[in-house]
Amino acid sequence: MLYIMRHGKTEWNALSKLQGRTDIPLCDEGRMMAKEAAKEYASVNIDVCYCSPLQRAKETAQILLANRNVPIIIDERLIEMSFGEYEGSIDYLGPTDCPINVIFREPAKYKESIGGSETFDELFKRTGEFLEEVIEPELEARKDVLIVGHGAMNLSIICQRKNLPIEEFWSAGLSQCKMMEI
Numbered sequence: 001m002l003y004i005m006r007h008g009k010t011e012w013n014a015l016s017k018l019q020g021r022t023d024i025p026l027c028d029e030g031r032m033m034a035k036e037a038a039k040e041y042a043s044v045n046i047d048v049c050y051c052s053p054l055q056r057a058k059e060t061a062q063i064l065l066a067n068r069n070v071p072i073i074i075d076e077r078l079i080e081m082s083f084g085e086y087e088g089s090i091d092y093l094g095p096t097d098c099p100i101n102v103i104f105r106e107p108a109k110y111k112e113s114i115g116g117s118e119t120f121d122e123l124f125k126r127t128g129e130f131l132e133e134v135i136e137p138e139l140e141a142r143k144d145v146l147i148v149g150h151g152a153m154n155l156s157i158i159c160q161r162k163n164l165p166i167e168e169f170w171s172a173g174l175s176q177c178k179m180m181e182i
Contacts, residue, residue, distance in 0.1 A: 002139060002161070002182050003044065003146045004154050006174045007052075007060040008033040013176070018092045018100070019056075019150075020083035020117075026059050033177040034063035041179050046070050047143040050134065052078040052150060060177065061148040070146075077130040080150035081123050084116030107169040120156075120166060127156045146179070158182055 008030030012019050026034070041064070049072045051061045061072045086092060086100040093104055100117065103110045113119055138145045147157065151174070158164070158172045161182045174180055 001045075001144045002135060003046070003144070003179050004157060004174065004182055005037070005060070005064070005146065005148050005179045006151055006154055006176050007054075007056040007148065008037075008063075008177050010056050012088075016090055016093075018083050018087055018089045020080055020087040021054070022087045023054050023056075025055050030056070030176070031059070031063060034060045037177040037179070038064045038066065044179065045144045046146045048073065048138060049146045049148060050075050050078060050130075051148045052080065052153065054079060054150070057148050057150060061146075064148070064177075072148075075130060075134065077126045078147065078149045078153060081152035081156075082116070082118040084114065084118075086115055086117065104170065108165075108167045120169070123152065123156045124160065127153060128160055131157065131160060 008026045010019065010024045010030055011027045012024045014027065049061050049065060049070055051057050051072050051074055053074050053076055065072060083100060089098065089100065092098050092100050099114045107120065110120060135145060154174055155169055155172060159169055164172065
């Protein structure tokens with residue numbers, strides 16, 4: 001079985017700032033979310049956890065699996081999507097003319113990097129390789145696998161596993177510290 005989880009809350013989440021690859025830690029509320037998730041998902045079998053290298057995801061995985069003998073393996077391909085120079089922006093979703101809005105409003109039209117951001121093609125390539133090289137063999141070995149990551153990165157995996165078109169990229173959103181079976 002394959003499970004996926006988004007990291008707990010950070011101060012930037014609370015401020016609605018675009019995080020991307022900026023390495024923001026969990027806030028106290030995020031740590032509490034991870035502790036609650038540990039209780040909520042205590043009965044879910046997990047043989048191995050793969051995790052983003054960013055501290056908010058690593059800390060979430062460590063808290064979630066603290067009382068279990070589950071290896072947490074960091075993989076660089078699970079890092080969040082880069083939003084380039086727009087990381088730290090607050091108005092990225094609002095009714096502004098911020099160029100990065102296209103990623104969120106019309107993902108099918110986002111074809112080229114904006115301000116150093118990662119494209120969907122680049123995101124899907126690295127997460128697709130991870131799925132093929134790491135996850136598929138684990139699932140074939142009948143292991144229960146958890147991926148702890150981020151909003152956009154997780155959605156790229158969900159879209160690939162569920163064969164969703166890019167137009168539906170944001171439709172399968174995953175709340176923080178909630179586990180989804182895919």
